[in-house]
Structure formats: structure tokens, C-alpha cells
Amino acid sequence: MGLAEWLRKHLVAGAHEPGIPDTCPAAERPQWMRDGMRATEITGTDDLHVVGLPGHQDVLWSIVGRDAPTPVRQEIHGLLVAEHGNPFDRNAVAVWVGGHRIGRxxxxxxxxxxPGLIRLQRRHRRAVALPGHVGGDRAGGLGVYLNYDADTFGVTQRT
Structure with a gap:
């Protein structure tokens, strides 16, 4: 079983587990986020680039392996967490990978x-995970790129 299959098996929601709060305080690991937690995977072909990564390069390198040959491309799932009380952005959505807040x-x-994230969390009573990858190299650093379905989130894409 490959890493993507293992993550999908361990992150995709079951049907009878308790729900999660809609939001969490900014910069705190949500209490509901623990080993063995389940999430609903939302797949799609629309792209998201995670920002705020410079301070999290050590965590990202620990995820892909410090001795990984570059360029790196490691499949991951990013949990989206709506933050309430964020002093900089009332609409903040943090991205967590491997139990670490790695960006937003x-x-x-x-x-x-x-709004779509909160609606999906309420509907599925689980965290929302998006598939994606960590990619980059030692010179330019690592980035996190996620995929989602705009329609599922209720977002109209401009063409």
C-alpha cells in the first residue's frame, strides 16, 4: 500500500463518529485533532497554493525526509481548519499537515x-482534508500545493 492509499484509508471519514467544531482559536492545535482522527477527503482538479511557509521549512523537510533527493514531490493531505479570533484575518483558514500548522x-x-469549509464540516461531521503535495528544492525551499473541487465548496471559478 502506497503512502497516498494509507493516508486515504486513515483520513477518509467513516459514518458514525462525533462531529468537530466549526472553527478553532488561531495558532492553537484544535483539541479534536489527534492521532486516529478521521477526515473527509475532498478531491478535485482546482489548485490551491498554501502561503506562510518560510517559518515551517524544518517541518516540511521532516515530512519529506531531510535527505530526500531534490527536486522533491511528496504526496500529502492537508487539513483545513477555519480559525476564529485570528487578529489579522477574520476569514483565516489554516492548513495542517502531519499534526503541524504549516501555513494558511x-x-x-x-x-x-x-463558508463552504464550515458547511462541509457540518455535513460530514469531520475535518476536511485535501490531497496535494509538498514540492520544491533546497535552494528555493518547499511549498505545499493542494487540490480541491470548487463546486463542492460552493465557489464559482472564473474562466
Missing amino acids: LPDDEAGKLR
């Missing part, structure tokens, strides 16, 4: 996706 959605994307 850009302000414009967070504002569009947050």
Missing part, C-alpha cells in the same frame, strides 16, 4: 472557501 490559505481564497 491566501486571504482571497480563504474568504471564498471558508
Whole structure:
């Protein structure tokens, strides 16, 4: 079983587990986020680039392996967490990978996706996980890129 299959098996929601709060305080690991937690995977072909990564390069390198050959491309799932009380952005959506807050959605994307994120969490009574990858190299650093379905989040894409 590959890493993507293992993550999908361990992150995709079951049907009879308790729900999660809609939001969590900014910069705190949500209490509901623990080993063995379940999440609903939302797949799609629309792209999201996670921002706010410079201070999290050590965590990202620990996820892909410090001795990984570059360029790196490691499949991951990112948990989206709506933050309440964020002093900089009332629509903030944090991205967590491997139990670490590694960044956030850009302000414009967070504002569009947050209502759909909360709706999906309520419907599925689980956290929302998006598939994606960590990619980059030692010179330019690592980035996190997620995929989602805009329609599922209720977002109209401009063409």
C-alpha cells in the first residue's frame, strides 16, 4: 500500500463518529485533532497554493525526509481548519499537515472557501482534508500545493 492509499484509508471519514467544531482559536492545535482522527477527503482538479511557509521549512523537510533527493514531490493531505479570533484575518483558514500548522490559505481564497469549509464540516461531521503535495528544492525551499473541487465548496471559478 502506497503512502497516498494509507493516508486515504486513515483520513477518509467513516459514518458514525462525533462531529468537530466549526472553527478553532488561531495558532492553537484544535483539541479534536489527534492521532486516529478521521477526515473527509475532498478531491478535485482546482489548485490551491498554501502561503506562510518560510517559518515551517524544518517541518516540511521532516515530512519529506531531510535527505530526500531534490527536486522533491511528496504526496500529502492537508487539513483545513477555519480559525476564529485570528487578529489579522477574520476569514483565516489554516492548513495542517502531519499534526503541524504549516501555513494558511491566501486571504482571497480563504474568504471564498471558508463558508463552504464550515458547511462541509457540518455535513460530514469531520475535518476536511485535501490531497496535494509538498514540492520544491533546497535552494528555493518547499511549498505545499493542494487540490480541491470548487463546486463542492460552493465557489464559482472564473474562466
